Amino acid sequence: MLPAPTLNTYLLLSAVLFSIGTAGVFLRRNLITILLSVEIMLNAVNLTFVAVGRSLGTVDGQIIVFFVITVAAAEAAVGLAIVIALFRHRESLNPDDFTSLKW
Amino acid sequence: MDTVFFWLLSAVAIVASLLVIAQRNPMYSVLLVIVSFGALAGLYVLLDASFVAVTQIIIYAGAIMVLFLFVVMLLNVPTEDPPTGYHARLLGGAGPRRAGAALSVALLLELFWALTRMGDGPSLGDKDMGAAVSSVRAIGLRLFDVQGYAFAFEATSVLILVAMIGAIVLARRESK
Numbered sequence: 001m002l003p004a005p006t007l008n009t010y011l012l013l014s015a016v017l018f019s020i021g022t023a024g025v026f027l028r029r030n031l032i033t034i035l036l037s038v039e040i041m042l043n044a045v046n047l048t049f050v051a052v053g054r055s056l057g058t059v060d061g062q063i064i065v066f067f068v069i070t071v072a073a074a075e076a077a078v079g080l081a082i083v084i085a086l087f088r089h090r091e092s093l094n095p096d097d098f099t100s101l102k103w
Numbered sequence: 104m105d106t107v108f109f110w111l112l113s114a115v116a117i118v119a120s121l122l123v124i125a126q127r128n129p130m131y132s133v134l135l136v137i138v139s140f141g142a143l144a145g146l147y148v149l150l151d152a153s154f155v156a157v158t159q160i161i162i163y164a165g166a167i168m169v170l171f172l173f174v175v176m177l178l179n180v181p182t183e184d185p186p187t188g189y190h191a192r193l194l195g196g197a198g199p200r201r202a203g204a205a206l207s208v209a210l211l212l213e214l215f216w217a218l219t220r221m222g223d224g225p226s227l228g229d230k231d232m233g234a235a236v237s238s239v240r241a242i243g244l245r246l247f248d249v250q251g252y253a254f255a256f257e258a259t260s261v262l263i264l265v266a267m268i269g270a271i272v273l274a275r276r277e278s279k
Contacts, residue, residue, distance in 0.1 A: 005109045007227055010150070011218055013113045017120055017139075019211035024124035026203025032129045032175055036136050039167070040120050043143055046155075054150045057232040059242045062155050063252050069162055070259050074266030076167045080174045081273035087178050088276075 010051035017044035031083045031093045035076065042072045109149055116142035133171045137164045151233035154242060 003009075017040060024037030046065045053061020083093065090097050119139035126132045140163045147156035235241065245251045 002106050002110050004106045005149075005227070008218055008221060009109070010146075010227075012215065013116070013146075015211060015214035015218065016117055019207050019214070020117070020120045020124060022210055023204055023207035026207055027200055028124060030129055032171065032178075033124065033126070033132050036123055036129075036132050036171065039136060039163075040123065040139065043140060043163075046159075047143060047146060050147055050150050050152045050155055051227070054152065054233065054236050055227050057235055059236055059238075059245050062152050062236070062242055063246050065152075065155050066158065066246070067252075067255060067259060069158060070263065073162065073167055074262055076170055077266045077270040078273065080170060081270040083174060084178065084274045093178065 007051055007055045011048060014044045014048045014051070017041075017047070029094050029096060031086070031095060032080075034095070035079050035083070038079075039072060039076070042068055105149055108145065112142045112145040112149070115139070116146070129175045130172075133168055133175060136171075137168050140164050140168070150227070151237040153237055154239050 021037045021039075021041030021044060024040065025034050028034055028037065046068055049061040049064050049068070051061075053059065053064075086098060087093060116139050119135045119142065123132045123135045123139065126135065140159060144156040144159040144164075147153070147159060246256060247253055
């Protein structure tokens, strides 16, 4: 029989998802996939907020999740605009191609 | 029953997230992220946060991921290029990327270690606590309370406005 989930189980799941997100940021060479990995990391943090809020019996965790979702929306909008501008400039999504600022 | 759902949904979330970073085609990545977010929404329902679950589906899967899909289709770069040339070898070569992967595994191990040191940890609370957390009325009262998050809520509107203007300015074509 599977063990019933506790707060620790949720935190472990969140840790696994966050690490998958960081691995994606490190391993992929495509700006869109990197942005998606950042979204996965943000969602792992959201899960932590909701689980801890449930454990403490307050709604504050859920409210902070709304703010995180708002920030994620703003980040996605600006990030994708930058991706479009870069693609127009270099015809590429590979971050290794954007080395103008590198000395 | 809830236990089975929890393990099922967390397995779906983890497998979908792993497939996201294993895909070379960004289109599949975006669709798999939507699967992962759907599983997370199910977990929010299990945590008595139904309103967050609905918000997750509507805003994340419905709006943000559609934005990603539009960009993927607009840019029309189906697959990731294999590394070529001097810069690819210098920056995207096996060495730095392997170090990055090792760092993320180290992060995972450190988080696991920290959580095992926590012991059993606190419980998730009983049914009454779940009823207190699931009330949309309580969330609204706290969110729009001046002593609560009213200021942060108003500041959010400025953030959205700045992001909107910034996105338009950045993605606009340069007019000569």
